[in-house]
Amino acid sequence: MGAIEVENVSKRYGNCQALEQVSLDIQAGEIYGLIGPDGAGKTTLFRILVTLLLPDNGSARVEGLDVVKDFMAIRRHIGYMPGRFSLYQDLTVAENLDFFATMFGTTITENYENIREIYSQIEPFRDRRAGKLSGGMKQKLALCCALVHRPSVLFLDEPTTGVDAVSRKDFWNMLYRIRESGVTILVSTPYMDEASLCDRISLIQKGHLIETGTPAAIVAQYPHRLFGVSGKPAYPLLKFLRRCPDLLRCFSFGSEHHVAVEPGTISPEQLQARIQAEGFSDVVVREIEPNIEDCFMELAKEERQES
Amino acid sequence: MKEFFSFIRKEFRHIFRDRRTILIVLVMPIVQIILFGFAVSTEVHDARVDIVGDTGDPSVRQMVERIDRNPYLNVAAVYESVTEVAERFRAGKSDVAVCFERDFDERLHHYGKASVRVLGDGSDPNTAQMIVNYVNGVLSAVQGDLSATGGPQMASSPHVQYMYNPAVLSSYNFVPGVMGLILMLVCSMMTAISIVREKESGTMELLLVSPIRPMGVIISKAIPYLALSLVNLVTILLLSRFVLGVPLRGSLFLLSVVSVLFILASLGIGLLISVISSTQKTALLISGMGLTMPTMIFSGIIFPCESMPVILQYVSDIIPAKWYIIMVKKVMIEGVGFGYIYPEFLILLxxxxxLLVVSVRLFKRRL
Structure with a gap:
């Protein structure tokens, strides 16, 4: 039995289909990532699973308990960290933690071991108001509040949004340690680079799951060759690449453009020569390994063409 | 139970850490009572009275002296003819003119009848009526004296006395009104806002996910405001008794019971507002426009319900504050017991x- 089982769940707001026939099977003790852009339906799925919303169709179980029928029982087993910082800004760090501990029928001292590692980092600021904490510290406090009652399933909705790179790395290390104690973690993120940190992921787009699997397996399924192209000036280069009919797709990716080509049609050297002939300077074209974002773009495009 | 106390402690922290909330909850009631009691009074002090007539005439002089001695009236100027008075009104230098006819004393004693004309500046009808009433009061008092001392018999005039408010002090009306208004404001508006704030900040999501029951959330939200309302009730009563001099003739216990009932009704309204609004702004607007205004207008604080069109009277019937204010007036000012207020009590109950049943039922246990 999985820790979280979702079967054909649909949810509609007015004429906006937030989720359509979503199914998931998440094993106990894994970090499962829900990857997708803003508005893909991640938060809706989270809210259904933490019993805050009712699905229109389909069913879902958390720890074998039905999210509709047994919602009160589920609420004792789960920890939830909503997307926005949702603690009391006018209460101090200690007061917030104490409040949420009491609400779940426990105390900080009783479960101190469970949160010690994270809480020790913010404990020096225990008398500071939560509203005056930095983004990274707020996130740690929110995680403490979600963990203080020893949940067996942890729902983290975009926990790293708005957090700096170093704190994000810290955060993922914390998640790995939490997983070691047997907690199942469902985490959503719009950052594709965090996808590879999960045990398994689902890519979600416009309410559909477009792919599910381990990050490595998803990357391995990428059907094209991928070149990283850089050159100056960057934006005209992108426009030029998009005009070439033999290149499949082209996306700007930081300082590089990622260009997908059909295997066997064009080599990096040929492409480099063609770009240089157009008068671009500092041109570098190299073959690269696709990452999750490339896969997402590819899959999202296929999905759009199908529908 | 521990959850409960922890929740209530948290609510008190929210209240005491927000200066604006403190201002609204604890300072505003005091300011309002004092404002309504002193500044916003419908009584008229030192109205300026112009006299038109012959001050050499003994009866006129007697009346003018009596007018001047009245604490509410001041003789400002004396004129020979009425034409000058019109100019005085226009310049805003006078509030009322008392015109005695020629040979006033002689006519009074010979014919037993002499006429006085009272001219009021009617641009503010309420004030004008009040001043004219004062002048009338003085004139009829003089008349009474004249008849009593064997002077000329004059047509009898009614002697008016206000049983429960002999001095016709407006604070007798405003204190119960402000009590209703403040308790409603503190309970409904603040409860609504404090619940909606949790919705807005996302903490409601966490509370709903926790095992605490919605009923627990509601009660814990309500108790701090109930407590603060009781504090307010005590302050208002002390202020009105010792600063404004409004009597508390009835039983304090009965007044407290009635007030607690009204506080509960207000909490119900607050919960209802919090259920239907999703932002603090909406909650504030609904309680301001949809609650405070109708309460001011329809509860009889400012305009007597009896003089409203029938339809508006029906509207006023659904305003809880109206019934509360009626009961407070009866208990405080008239000093009656429960037997005289049970119809209103039942309606409010x-x-x-x-309100409580509907709002608790509507309170969502999900998003």
């Missing part, structure tokens, strides 16, 4: 039960 039904409203309270209805």
């Amino acid at each position: 039904l409203m309270t039960v209805f």
